[in-house]
Amino acid sequence: MDVPPSPPTRPGLLSSLLRWGVACAAMPPLLTPALLLGPVSPGASDALMRTWCLWARRVFGVDVEVVDHNEGRYDASSYLFLQLNQTSLSETFVxxxxxxxxxxxxxxxxxxxxxxxxxxxxxxxxxxxxxxxxAQARRAVDRAAQALRAGASYYMSIEGRRSEDGRLNPYRKGAAVLAIHSGATLVPMVFHGARDVLPFGEWRVRPGRVRVELLPAIPTEGLRYEDRDALVERLRALAQARGLE
Incomplete structure (x- = not known):
């Protein structure tokens, strides 16, 4: 019989403080240039942000496995990467x-x-x-839709906030509306283990493993505003099929 893995052990106070100190010490030299480059060279800024994230993962002992069901094929002009379960601030560097x-x-x-x-x-x-x-939220959706139609890609959470207990929060329709208005291709994402390494309300990061699944892409061309509820239900069903409730 398979025995479920035990949750990661919370590190000690001094060890956690040291790890946070080392992770944060790399922020100014890496992310100050990323901040300055953001408006003029988003690609270079993104590369620096990714570098810091990889550094933070190493410092905290968090291993990340990415399972891409699209096998790296992203040929559409714009994508909306949609997180189906938001559970932890560890997702910031994951x-x-x-x-x-x-x-x-x-x-x-x-x-x-x-x-x-x-x-x-x-x-x-x-x-x-x-x-x-x-009113501001509606304008924000319109601006993001315009950027997506112009070829940008976005990442967002369909819940809009972290779950306190790991269960799925109610899904917001804004993500579906944004995808439909822009015609962007949806890539649903599911995170496994993020809450284990940094539970809600905690600050001590536990060494552990996080698995990120990029589920098969969903085209939205041809969908109308009236289809938003069905799209939200489809996305929630995808999360539940991955064992999330």
Whole structure:
């Protein structure tokens, strides 16, 4: 009989402080240039961000496996990489190197305020949304859709916030509306183990393994606004088929 793996052990206080110190010490030399390059050379800025993420993974002892069901074939003009389960701040350094191309982020104002982690994507042209301000949120969706139609790719969470207990939050329709309005190809993403290495409300990162699945791409050409509910249901069914509830 298979025995489920035990959860990663929380490291000690001094060890955690040391690891955070080492990870953060690399931010100014790598991410200050990334911040400055963001508006003029997003690709170079993205490369520096990915470098810091790989450094943070190594410092914290987090191994990441990427399973790409599209086998690296991304030939469409624009993609919306859509995270189906958001559970942990560890996704901040797990996600960028797992993506097959540079992206902008559709992010809330709280994330945009994070030093470097939020500033650099904002400098690269990412879209900031204030969800409590419905008119601003609608304008943000329109701006992102325009950028997608112009050939940019985006990354966003369909839940819009982290789950406290690991269960799926209600799915927001904005992601489906954005994909339909822009005609971008959807790439659903599922994360396994991110919450284990950094649970909600914790700051001590546990060494462990995270698996990121890029599920088969979903074209949205021909879909209409009236199809948004069915698309959201289809995406949630994909998450549930991966053992998420």
């Amino acid at each position: 996600t960028p190197p797992a993506l097959p191309r540079p992206v902008r982020i559709f992010m809330n104002i709280e994330y945009a305020a994070l030093p470097f982690a939020g500033w650099v994507p904002w400098a690269q042209g990412s879209t900031v949304v204030v969800r409590q301000w419905s």
